[in-house]
């Protein structure tokens with residue numbers, strides 16, 4: 001995507017191969033700052049502290065983190081140690097495990113002396129594949145938006161949760177990719193942007209993206225979505241995913257499940273958009289089996305932002321001493337999901353639906 005007319009990706013290797021540069025998403029939307037990752041630990045900290053975030057981007061950052069690690073220790077033990085360090089950063093997004101397994105399998109087969117160059121090349125391939133996958137998700141999803149807008153004879157109103165835009169991937173995004181493709185094609189689209197407490201990825205990141213791209217949108221409190229659906233203001237919901245099971249259960253940012261319940265109650269289509277790398281083919285019961293990250297209580301007790309005179313500030317918003325719970329994700333059962341938008345097309349949220357798009361997995365299962 002473009003920022004002030006300049007094309008950006010969320011992560012890119014530097015020409016000298018000594019570092020990888022990322023956008024520091026903890027500073028958005030009030031400051032656009034780049035951060036250089038020069039080591040395995042830099043990459044691990046960037047993932048854990050959400051300098052980079054979003055399932056596909058977490059996977060790509062981990063891939064580059066492993067490549068940076070190979071500069072220091074390309075032995076078998078080095079591969080295992082770096083993989084373990086990166087895998088421990090965040091437990092829910094399956095893209096992290098998927099990327100590390102793909103990289104490690106390739107590196108183990110290569111001579112130690114070739115592993116650093118091979119790792120950077122494979123990380124770049126994973127990044128390029130992510131861009132292509134998200135662009136294809138955009139095409140398939142835009143067809144849905146275009147059909148609704150044509151039937152309505154007016155703007156299609158999409159509700160989305162958290163940030164599943166280009167900032168959550170290498171480029172294009174997943175849930176927002178259909179919106180960008182449709183908007184670019186002249187389809188009238190408007191987006192209701194859930195603020196998405198507690199870290200406000202919607203209010204801070206999705207709104208930043210849509211502002212930069214000129215997409216009409218309205219930021220809303222998380223709790224307003226059901227009311228808007230009840231009053232006919234939402235035509236469909238599209239969300240991202242951090243891990244989707246082979247049976248179509250969708251794990252996504254906390255609060256997604258509540259949106260799906262409201263959508264179902266109001267007979268509003270509810271889609272999840274995700275690439276192949278977000279599907280966990282080993283799981284069939286997401287509510288029971290997907291590990292849900294519990295993040296620091298301070299994300300709930302404090303709000304970070306900018307004061308009216310432009311200073312960054314963090315303020316307490318919870319009565320001191322009150323206990324806090326902060327699960328970062330929830331799981332929407334497949335029965336509440338209208339369809340899954342992937343790089344290979346749109347399918348039912350079911351074993352059959354996903355196996356139909358990925359027949360090679362049926363044989364593997």
Ligand SMILES: CSC[C@H]1O[C@H](OP(=O)(O)O)[C@H](O)[C@@H]1O
Pocket residue numbers: 053054055056161162163164165168169173174175201239240241242252253254328
């Ligand atoms: C395209 S994956 C985006 C997905 O990741 C976000 O989680 P986080 O910001 O904690 O990394 C959120 O669940 C988004 O839907």
